[in-house]
Amino acid sequence: MARQARLFIPECPMVLELQGIAGQDVFKTREAFSLFHAQLPQSASEEDVAIHAYCLVPSGALLMISTAQAAQAGRFVQNLNRHFSPAVRQVQAVHSSALWEPRFKSTVVQPGLHSLKACLFVEQLAMRAAGAPDLATYPWSSFAAHAGVVNEAWLADLPIYWQLGNTPFERQSRYRQFSEQGLGEHDTSGLLQCLQKGWLWSDDSFCTQIQELANRPVRPRPRGRPAKAIKSTN
Numbered sequence: 001m002a003r004q005a006r007l008f009i010p011e012c013p014m015v016l017e018l019q020g021i022a023g024q025d026v027f028k029t030r031e032a033f034s035l036f037h038a039q040l041p042q043s044a045s046e047e048d049v050a051i052h053a054y055c056l057v058p059s060g061a062l063l064m065i066s067t068a069q070a071a072q073a074g075r076f077v078q079n080l081n082r083h084f085s086p087a088v089r090q091v092q093a094v095h096s097s098a099l100w101e102p103r104f105k106s107t108v109v110q111p112g113l114h115s116l117k118a119c120l121f122v123e124q125l126a127m128r129a130a131g132a133p134d135l136a137t138y139p140w141s142s143f144a145a146h147a148g149v150v151n152e153a154w155l156a157d158l159p160i161y162w163q164l165g166n167t168p169f170e171r172q173s174r175y176r177q178f179s180e181q182g183l184g185e186h187d188t189s190g191l192l193q194c195l196q197k198g199w200l201w202s203d204d205s206f207c208t209q210i211q212e213l214a215n216r217p218v219r220p221r222p223r224g225r226p227a228k229a230i231k232s233t234n
Contacts, residue, residue, distance in 0.1 A: 007108050007198055008070035009214045013052055013115050013158065015122060016063045016073065017105040017195055018080075021098050025058040031091035033140050036061070036084050041154035043079040047072055050156035052115075055125040056140035060100075062122040064109075066156070070215055077104055107194040108218070110202030110210075116160045118201065119146070120179055121191050135179065143179070148172030 008014075020026040027033045033056055044051050044065070049072055053064035067073055085099050109118040123143035126132035135143040145152040146161065148169065157171075164174040183191075194201040200218035202210070211218055 004198070005216050006070065006073065006106055007200060007214060007216060007218060008067075008073070009108050009200070009210055009218070010068075011066075012108045012111060012200075012210070013064055013066045013118070014073060015107050015109060015118055015191070015195060015201075016065065016077065017060065018063070018077065019060040019101045019104070021096055021101050023059070024096065026060055026088075026099055027056060027058050027140075029092045032088050035087050035091065036080070037140060039080055039083050039087075043076055043083065044154070047076040047079050049073070049076045051142075051154070052156055052158050053119040053122040053142045053146075054140075055123050055138075055142070057125055057129040059129060062125045064115075064119055064122045073106065105195050106198060107191065108200050108214075110200070110206045111158075112160055114202055114206075115158050116178065117183055117187055118191060119158060119161070121183060121188065123179075124183065136176075146172065147176045147179070 018026075027036065036056060040051060040054060040063075043049070048068065050066040051063065052066065053062075055062050065073065065076065067076070081100060088094065088099070109115050119142075123135055123141045123146070126135055126138040126141045126143070130138070132138040132141075135141060136147050136149050138144070142152065142155055144150045145155055161171060161175065164178075165171040191201050193199075197220070199220065200207060200210070200214070202218075207218055
């Protein structure tokens, strides 16, 4: 059976999951984290990709990006791997020929509040997978930049992030408040499921409106045959 095309919808951000091959850790040293972190803006620039959020943990990475064309996400990941893979072998032991699982996972996210929640979902990987007690002090996540702790000018703020306030201080303060509320179990599990299956994460109304712009179905089709219309006997 042919592999289904990766979902792409113009002007909608994507969340990408990069995992170490066979569950192995990719980042074993601080130098490995630093190499990948430094490569992110370079690869984004070379492939014309906007990075909205990121989080690196030993087993892999979550990235939130926007692209103008469907193929750019794949080229961006290839670019990252092409530069990072040979460099990381100079700073840590690598016991396999490949670092990453051959196909990364992805989901497309509805703009607006859904995208802000997805941004926090990406950054909270530090807590879920690395046990970070405080996102603001975790060095390999975009949360510190969004909360005003550090400056990473290469990050592309989501439109909904800009709507949080008129000044950087207001936006950073309100994003911290937003993060303190956290994500509910419904949002977290929904995002995880869409990420694993490659479906759109959105509300039902947006899903219906956007289908014609997508390069493939955005949600799984109902199982079974369509219900037959009952003819009127009048």
